[in-house]
Amino acid sequence: MRIDVLTIFPDYLAPLELSLPGKARAKGLLDLRVHDLRQWTHDRHRTVDDTPYGGGAGMVMRPEPWGAAFDALLEAPEGARPTIVFTTPSGAPFTQEVARELAGRERLVFACGRYEGIDQRVLDHAASVGEVREISLGDYVLNGGEVAALAITEAVVRLLPGFMGNPESLAEESHEDGLLEYPVYTKPAAWRGHEVPPVLLSGDHASIAAWRREQAVRRTAERRPDLVHASVLLDDLEVRLVQ
Numbered sequence: 001m002r003i004d005v006l007t008i009f010p011d012y013l014a015p016l017e018l019s020l021p022g023k024a025r026a027k028g029l030l031d032l033r034v035h036d037l038r039q040w041t042h043d044r045h046r047t048v049d050d051t052p053y054g055g056g057a058g059m060v061m062r063p064e065p066w067g068a069a070f071d072a073l074l075e076a077p078e079g080a081r082p083t084i085v086f087t088t089p090s091g092a093p094f095t096q097e098v099a100r101e102l103a104g105r106e107r108l109v110f111a112c113g114r115y116e117g118i119d120q121r122v123l124d125h126a127a128s129v130g131e132v133r134e135i136s137l138g139d140y141v142l143n144g145g146e147v148a149a150l151a152i153t154e155a156v157v158r159l160l161p162g163f164m165g166n167p168e169s170l171a172e173e174s175h176e177d178g179l180l181e182y183p184v185y186t187k188p189a190a191w192r193g194h195e196v197p198p199v200l201l202s203g204d205h206a207s208i209a210a211w212r213r214e215q216a217v218r219r220t221a222e223r224r225p226d227l228v229h230a231s232v233l234l235d236d237l238e239v240r241l242v243q
């Protein structure tokens with residue numbers, strides 16, 4: 001997978017050199033390049049923003065540097081059609097399902113907006129050269145899209161085939177089956193007066209699986225009732241019926 005990140009704060013993306021994405025790059029699964037949008041400005045002040053047409057507070061990112069950046073990065077006609085991700089609080093929510101979708105793309109370009117956002121014509125233009133996705137990290141406002149691009153990249157890259165040593169660990173994670181993950185324990189069996197639930201020490205795999213499932217459903221119902229779909233309840237009923 002090739003990922004390009006366009007930002008006016010390239011240093012924000014430095015953590016991508018570390019840890020998980022760093023490992024993917026070392027394994028040759030990921031070609032990641034971070035670009036300073038200001039390299040595509042031509043005035044002395046390297047201006048990327050201006051006042052909004054129609055008035056109002058704040059500044060809007062001008063279209064020209066974005067257009068020049070897309071021209072420079074996306075000109076090769078033989079390359080895969082890119083998916084251009086605009087990180088914005090007015091985008092669709094980022095979920096594990098979206099991460100899985102993006103992990104199937106060959107080419108991602110992150111456009112990190114700042115200020116009050118990017119001139120809409122940049123998005124309209126981007127839609128003529130690639131697939132446009134406007135994605136929000138959550139219902140809160142960050143200073144810019146860099147942290148969102150970082151989070152999305154990390155969630156996507158760990159799903160790339162060949163990245164995880166043990167792909168089974170992916171299947172058991174929170175959100176993969178529509179539920180939050182059950183609580184986990186390791187040694188010692190008793191610690192500061194807290195015991196590991198006895199079923200986990202029983203060696204009875206069916207009982208352990210049933211206990212974990214119940215814990216996951218209970219946790220999800222308490223913390224994220226919005227995630228408890230009818231299908232989950234139905235699955236749960238079927239699990240109980242076959243026992």
Ligand code: ADE
Pocket residue numbers: 087088089135136137138139140141142143144145148
């Ligand atoms: N930029 C500012 N806030 C954001 C958010 N919540 N998600 C994605 N990009 C953003």
